[in-house]
Structures are given as structure tokens and as C-alpha cells.
Amino acid sequence: MPEKTLYEYAVVRLVPRVEREEFMNVGVALYCRKYRFANVLFDIDEVRARSLFPDMDIEMIKAHLESFVKICTGAKDGGKLAALDQTERFRWLTANRSTIIQCSPVHPGLCEDPAETLQLLFNKLVL
Numbered sequence: 001m002p003e004k005t006l007y008e009y010a011v012v013r014l015v016p017r018v019e020r021e022e023f024m025n026v027g028v029a030l031y032c033r034k035y036r037f038a039n040v041l042f043d044i045d046e047v048r049a050r051s052l053f054p055d056m057d058i059e060m061i062k063a064h065l066e067s068f069v070k071i072c073t074g075a076k077d078g079g080k081l082a083a084l085d086q087t088e089r090f091r092w093l094t095a096n097r098s099t100i101i102q103c104s105p106v107h108p109g110l111c112e113d114p115a116e117t118l119q120l121l122f123n124k125l126v127l
Contacts, residue, residue, distance in 0.1 A: 004110040007032040007117060010094045010103040011125050012042060012068065014061060016053040018098050024049060027065060028122045029072055029103065031090040032114035038086050039115070040069045040093075041122040064101050068093060 012027030027042030042065045046058055070078030071089055081092060094103040111117035 002112040004112055005032060005034040006108060007037075007111050007114050008090070008106050008108050009118070009121055010106045012040065012065070013102045013104065014044065014049065014053075015100055015102050016056050018100070022052070023102065024052060025126050026061075027068075028118060028125055029068075029090065029093055030114055030118040030121065031086070032111065033087065035114050036086060037114040038072050038074070038090050039118055040065075040072045041118060041126075042069070043122075043126060061100065068101060 007030055009028055009030040011025050012029055013023040014026045015021070015023045024045075026044050027040055029038075029040045031038045044058060044061060044065075049056060049058065049061075067078070069075075071081045072093055074082050074084075074086065074089060076082070081089065084092065094106050096102075109117070
């Protein structure tokens with residue numbers, strides 16, 4: 001039986017009007033040091049997003065979230081941030097900021113398979 005190991009995750013939030021502090025969960029970022037795993041899953045419910053924030057540029061938001069994934073996974077085309085060490089990338093992505101894409105506080109957990117856990121969290125917290 002596989003051993004459970006520590007992972008950390010944060011919910012990725014869409015915050016179109018930062019001053020109102022209203023947000024919509026659009027993704028989950030998960031990092032597991034032991035398995036050298038870091039990834040983000042995201043999905044924007046466009047109908048819901050437009051009903052809450054009618055003037056939002058969905059394509060721009062998707063581009064920002066795709067950059068988020070590239071940085072998290074260390075993609076070659078992810079720029080200088082994607083070249084950082086995996087822990088540094090996750091910490092940078094989940095740091096407090098006042099932007100349209102923000103993360104919840106980081107939460108710990110135990111898992112056997114970080115990819116499976118990421119999908120379970122995504123299904124529970126976003127979909």
C-alpha cells in the first residue's frame with residue numbers, strides 16, 4: 001500500500017473587482033514535494049462569471065490562468081518565474097496579492113497520489 005505524504009493546495013480565485021472582495025473559485029493549485037508534483041487545474045463557468053461580472057474579459061482571464069499553469073508546472077515557455085525551483089514557484093503563485101487572480105490561504109493534507117488528489121479537490125471546490 002502506498003505511503004501517504006504531505007501535500008499543500010490553494011484554491012485559485014477570480015476576483016474581478018478587488019475592492020469588493022467578491023470572488024469565484026476557478027481552480028486549484030497543488031504541490032507535493034515528495035513526488036515533485038506541482039500543477040493547477042482551472043475552469044471558468046462563463047455563464048456564471050458573466051452573470052456575476054458582466055464586463056469581464058474572459059479571454060484575458062483564461063490567458064492569465066494558462067500562464068499560472070505554465071509557471072506552476074515549470075513549462076519552458078513560462079518565463080523567468082517558471083524557471084524557479086518548484087517550491088519557489090508554488091510559494092510565488094500562492095502569495096497574497098491584490099490582483100484579478102488570487103489564491104486562498106495554503107492548506108495541507110495527506111495523499112497517496114497528488115494528481116488524483118488534485119482532481120478530487122478540483123471537483124469538490126470548483127466544479
